[in-house]
Amino acid sequence: MRVVDSHLDLAWNAVHWNRDLKRPVAETRALERGMRGKARGLGTVALPEMRQGNVVLCFATVLARTSDRWREDTMLDTIVRDIAYARAQGQLAYYRLLERQGALRQIRTRRDLDAHLGAWGERGDAQPLGFVLAMEGADPILGPDDVPEWWDDGLRALSLAHYGVSAYAHGTGTQGGLLPAARPLLRALEQVGVTLDLTHLADRAFWEALDAFGGPIHASHQNCRALVSGQRQMTDDQLKAVIARDGVIGVAFDSWMLYEGWVKGVTTPDVVGVAAVIDHIDRVCQLAGNASHAALGTDLDGGFGKEQTPYDLDTIADLQHLPAMLAARGYPPVDIAKIMHGNWIRFLQRVLTNACPAPLQREDW
Amino acid sequence: MGEGGRPMIVIDFHLDLGMNALRWNRELIRPVPDLRAAEAGLTDEIGRAAGTVALPELRRGNVALLAATANGRTTPAWREAPARFAASQEIAFARAAAHLAYYRALELRGQFRPIRTRPELDAHLTAWGARGDGQPLGYLLAIEGSDPMLSPAQLEWWWNEGLRAASLAHNGEGFYAGGTGAPSGLKAGAVALLRAMESRGVALDLTHCSDRTFAEALDHFHGPVFASHSTCRALVPGPRQLTDDQIRAIAARDGVVGLAFDNSMLHPAWRRAAGLRAEVSMTAVVDHLDHICQLVGDGDHAGIGSDLDGAFGVEQCPRELDTIADLQRFPEVMAARGYGDAEIARFMYGNWQQFLRRVLPAA
Numbered sequence: 059m060r061v062v063d064s065h066l067d068l069a070w071n072a073v074h075w076n077r078d079l080k081r082p083v084a085e086t087r088a089l090e091r092g093m094r095g096k097a098r099g100l101g102t103v104a105l106p107e108m109r110q111g112n113v114v115l116c117f118a119t120v121l122a123r124t125s126d127r128w129r130e131d132t133m134l135d136t137i138v139r140d141i142a143y144a145r146a147q148g149q150l151a152y153y154r155l156l157e158r159q160g161a162l163r164q165i166r167t168r169r170d171l172d173a174h175l176g177a178w179g180e181r182g183d184a185q186p187l188g189f190v191l192a193m194e195g196a197d198p199i200l201g202p203d204d205v206p207e208w209w210d211d212g213l214r215a216l217s218l219a220h221y222g223v224s225a226y227a228h229g230t231g232t233q234g235g236l237l238p239a240a241r242p243l244l245r246a247l248e249q250v251g252v253t254l255d256l257t258h259l260a261d262r263a264f265w266e267a268l269d270a271f272g273g274p275i276h277a278s279h280q281n282c283r284a285l286v287s288g289q290r291q292m293t294d295d296q297l298k299a300v301i302a303r304d305g306v307i308g309v310a311f312d313s314w315m316l317y318e319g320w321v322k323g324v325t326t327p328d329v330v331g332v333a334a335v336i337d338h339i340d341r342v343c344q345l346a347g348n349a350s351h352a353a354l355g356t357d358l359d360g361g362f363g364k365e366q367t368p369y370d371l372d373t374i375a376d377l378q379h380l381p382a383m384l385a386a387r388g389y390p391p392v393d394i395a396k397i398m399h400g401n402w403i404r405f406l407q408r409v410l411t412n413a414c415p416a417p418l419q420r421e422d423w
Numbered sequence: 424m425g426e427g428g429r430p431m432i433v434i435d436f437h438l439d440l441g442m443n444a445l446r447w448n449r450e451l452i453r454p455v456p457d458l459r460a461a462e463a464g465l466t467d468e469i470g471r472a473a474g475t476v477a478l479p480e481l482r483r484g485n486v487a488l489l490a491a492t493a494n495g496r497t498t499p500a501w502r503e504a505p506a507r508f509a510a511s512q513e514i515a516f517a518r519a520a521a522h523l524a525y526y527r528a529l530e531l532r533g534q535f536r537p538i539r540t541r542p543e544l545d546a547h548l549t550a551w552g553a554r555g556d557g558q559p560l561g562y563l564l565a566i567e568g569s570d571p572m573l574s575p576a577q578l579e580w581w582w583n584e585g586l587r588a589a590s591l592a593h594n595g596e597g598f599y600a601g602g603t604g605a606p607s608g609l610k611a612g613a614v615a616l617l618r619a620m621e622s623r624g625v626a627l628d629l630t631h632c633s634d635r636t637f638a639e640a641l642d643h644f645h646g647p648v649f650a651s652h653s654t655c656r657a658l659v660p661g662p663r664q665l666t667d668d669q670i671r672a673i674a675a676r677d678g679v680v681g682l683a684f685d686n687s688m689l690h691p692a693w694r695r696a697a698g699l700r701a702e703v704s705m706t707a708v709v710d711h712l713d714h715i716c717q718l719v720g721d722g723d724h725a726g727i728g729s730d731l732d733g734a735f736g737v738e739q740c741p742r743e744l745d746t747i748a749d750l751q752r753f754p755e756v757m758a759a760r761g762y763g764d765a766e767i768a769r770f771m772y773g774n775w776q777q778f779l780r781r782v783l784p785a786a
Contacts, residue, residue: 073518076501078511089510093502128448129465137461138450140528145445148521155513155573200528421580423573 059395060180061377062402063116064308064355065257065279066103067194069149070121071359074133075101080161082106083373096323100363102373105161108187110375114178114399115165115188115406117278117308117355118153120146123220124197134361139197139225146198150211153189158421165190166212168410175403190406192255192278195220195229201239202246209250214410215278216247217255218267227267228260230290235262241270248273253409256280256300257355261289264296268303274409275303279310279355282341286318294345301346306405308355309338313366322366332368332380336387339397349393353401354380430554431768432487433750434775436681437630437652437728438476439567440491441522446506447474452534454479455746468506473736475746478534481560483748487551487772488538488561490651490728491526493519493586495571496593512573512598519571523584526562538563539585541783548776563779565628565651568593568602574612575619582623587783589620590628590651591636600640601633603663608635614643621646626782629653629673630681630728633662637669641676647782649678652728654688654711663688667718674719679778681728682708684750686739705741705756712770713760722766726775727753 071077077086083104090099108116121134122145128135136142156162163186165171174188192215193199199208199216218240219229226243228234244267247254253274256264268275277300283291292300292307300307314320316338317330342352358367358374370379377398384394396404443449447468449458455477462472481489495515501508509515529535536559538544547561566572566589572581581589591613592602599616601607609617617640620627626647629637641648650673656664665673665680673680686693686700689707693699715725731740731747743752754767762770 069517072511072514073521076505076508076510076514078514080511080513089502093505129462135448137448140452140525140532141444141448141450143528144441144521144525147524147527148445148517151520151524152513152517155516159513200531421576423577423580 059378059381060112060114060178060399061354062399063113063374063377064276064306064353064402065192065310065357065360066116066118067121067359067361068103068116068118068189069152070119071101071103072152073145073149077101077104079105097361097363097365100365101359102363102367102371103359105187107373107375109182111373111377112181113187113374113377114175114182115190115402117192117215118189119192119194120149120198121194121220122146122149122198123195123222123224125222127222139200142197143200146193150191153191155423157186158419158423160186160420162186163188164212165406165410166214167412168407169412171403171406171410190214192216194255195224195258196226196243197224199243202242205243205246205250205252209252213252215253215255215276217258217278218243219260219263220258227263229258229263230260232260233262234260235266236270240267244271247271251409251411256296258290261293261296268299274305274405275300276305276405277307277355279312279357279360280307281310281315281338285337285341286315290315297342297345301342301351304408306351306353306401307342308353308402309335309342311335311356311358311367311371312360312362313368316368327365327367327369330368331370332383334368335380336383339384340387349389349396350401352397354398430485430751431754431771432485432548432551432553432555433727434488434772435486435727435729435747435750436490436649436679436775437565437683437730437733438489438491439494439732439734440476441493441525443474443476443732444525445518445521449474449477451477452479452529452532453477469734470736470738473738474732475737475740475744476732477746478560480746480748482555484746484750485554486560486747486750487548487555488563488775490565490588491562492565492567493522493571494567494593495519496568497570497598498595509570512570516571516573519566523564526564530559533559535559536561537585538779539587539783541780541785544776544779544783563587565589567628568597568631569616570598572616575615578616578619578623578625582625586625588626588628588649588651590630591632591640593631600636602631602636603633605633606635607633608639609643613640617644620644624782624784629669631663634666641672647678647778648673648676649778650680650728652681652683652685652730652733654683655714658710658714659688659691670715670718674724677781679724679726679774680715681726681775682711683728683730684708684740684744685730685733685735686741689741700738700740700742703741705743705753706760707741708753709757709760712757722762722769723774725770727771
């Protein structure tokens with residue numbers, strides 16, 4: 059069954075982790091054997107496995123942030139936004155290169171989406187993998203005047219913050235709302251038609267963003283606080299608010315967000331399986347009263363690997379086990395299809411327009 | 424200072440500003456002392472808390488124009504230093520593109536002005552005048568090591584981004600050619616790349632070539648050649664420095680050799696660990712300069728390619744130099760050696776200016 063995954067950090071993995079995403083997962087694991095650092099040798103995402111997993115479309119991020127912690131973690135943090143901008147542009151250049159090489163296909167318009175889905179069919183043999191450009195944490199956007207250029211580059215989804223406080227809002231692990239720069243940015247995003255990703259916002263920032271932004275909203279990689287405590291998860295009220303605005307919630311495959319009491323680097327992956335993902339999907343469906351708002355936003359390459367994913371998932375290709383598991387929980391085929399891809403496709407059909415410059419041509423580079 | 428104590432403009436043909444911003448996390452619009460303070464205690468990269476280059480100091484040094492690199496190296500040994508080496512050409516390209524984007528950000532901030540054509544060069548130097556007050560720094564986009572160029576077919580894209588100079592390799596084996604210390608010469612794809620550069624008008628930087636690569640590249644490339652940051656092997660043995668024959672070959676093609684202010688290339692006994700900074704003076708740079716002039720018989724083929732932010736810091740610079748602003752002390756060192764004002768002006772900027780007027784397209 060076709061899969062739409064609303065959160066992968068592919069370019070960050072390539073540019074900053076040095077992962078050649080054209081190689082199968084097993085090769086990259088072997089290359090990384092012996093390297094120090096979290097998740098080295100344990101990755102679960104590469105283009106061949108996405109193809110195996112029939113991932114017709116993903117939201118692929120550019121990810122760079124500005125933080126006082128740049129001295130500790132230079133893979134993510136920069137000292138100043140000019141550098142965050144440059145890193146994000148480098149990641150964008152990676153996507154565009156893969157697009158020119160025919161490995162990826164950027165979806166910028168409703169027309170792109172329909173054509174891609176038509177070309178992919180049920181299995182996508184030899185088709186480029188589709189991606190919607192997303193930004194995780196808005197630090198690379200220097201101001202609202204930059205928004206049209208990002209739009210032209212295909213940016214269609216954006217979250218204001220990541221971990222910590224961004225230039226625009228309080229994010230995960232902090233307490234607070236929007237910062238003054240957020241409102242002009244939100245206005246500019248609404249104007250061009252970027253959908254606002256509410257994942258990673260601190261609670262107050264979540265509600266303030268919801269008030270300040272009138273465009274489409276979603277949560278790209280997000281689980282339920284009612285099942286796993288912690289501010290990274292959304293309360294039922296927050297989930298209901300996303301649902302009320304016809305948003306979609308992509309459920310994440312990060313064990314830390316799936317298992318109550320998970321301690322990063324300590325808890326071992328055997329304690330939680332993909333069944334827990336279905337618990338979160340089910341919670342969203344129960345809150346919505348239907349299966350039209352729950353979907354997948356795996357985050358499987360979000361700075362962790364097999365040490366922090368459900369024990370019964372080896373690579374992203376194993377998303378194909380999900381339909382049978384959903385069926386075993388009593389989900390009918392029509393709902394399973396919505397969760398696996400239909401909800402995101404419907405959401406994108408609503409959000410995307412046809413106003414866009416011509417797409418990149420394939421190049422023999 | 425130049426004639427009558429006036430500040431003299433500088434053209435520096437080799438700085439890795441983008442790499443310093445992206446990999447060292449250096450906020451280059453802040454002055455050098457701020458950057459050093461921010462890095463106190465860090466040991467993750469070479470030269471931490473000891474940098475010598477930032478935009479305010481470039482301005483104080485009256486550096487009207489610089490060649491700024493985009494770089495990204497691939498090597499099978501990338502695991503040893505994943506931030507330094509890319510695992511694939513695609514990744515090297517993305518890293519170089521990030522350098523490019525940083526330069527664009529500096530343009531948006533009014534700090535940088537791209538120089539892509541002869542009229543842009545002339546207009547910039549006119550606007551800069553003697554001191555450049557309020558002017559953006561001019562920059563010419565260069566590639567150090569061609570690994571980020573996916574193929575000759577991609578050169579057109581780079582040209583449109585402003586690329587006007589490129590070297591084939593860096594230290595060790597590159598994708599297209601053997602670099603410093605490597606045994607190889609040109610590799611598959613190199614000749615086609617050189618042809619594309621020649622027909623598009625990108626100048627070939629012969630710095631960091633292996634000796635075989637140097638000879639073979641000269642045979643296959645008929646466009647303008649130069650060496651952005653080199654010194655003389657006759658004075659400092661080692662594959663990183665140019666032989667007398669190589670210097671003559673560059674001069675014979677009317678190229679310029681940019682002299683690096685890197686002690687490891689200036690002093691035969693230099694060892695980083697030994698801390699010989701006190702023993703290396705800018706007079707050593709003049710030794711190399713003088714050697715080139717004697718060799719080719721004129722003062723038209725040497726300039727500055729300081730490399731001052733090339734993965735080292737103040738510990739590896741001549742002792743008179745604390746920041747790049749101190750390039751302004753170089754004229755007096757040359758004058759003390761008997762060089763006249765007109766020659767000094769050629770070394771500080773004139774030779775590069777003339778070279779660029781020849782190399783850059785008319786529009």
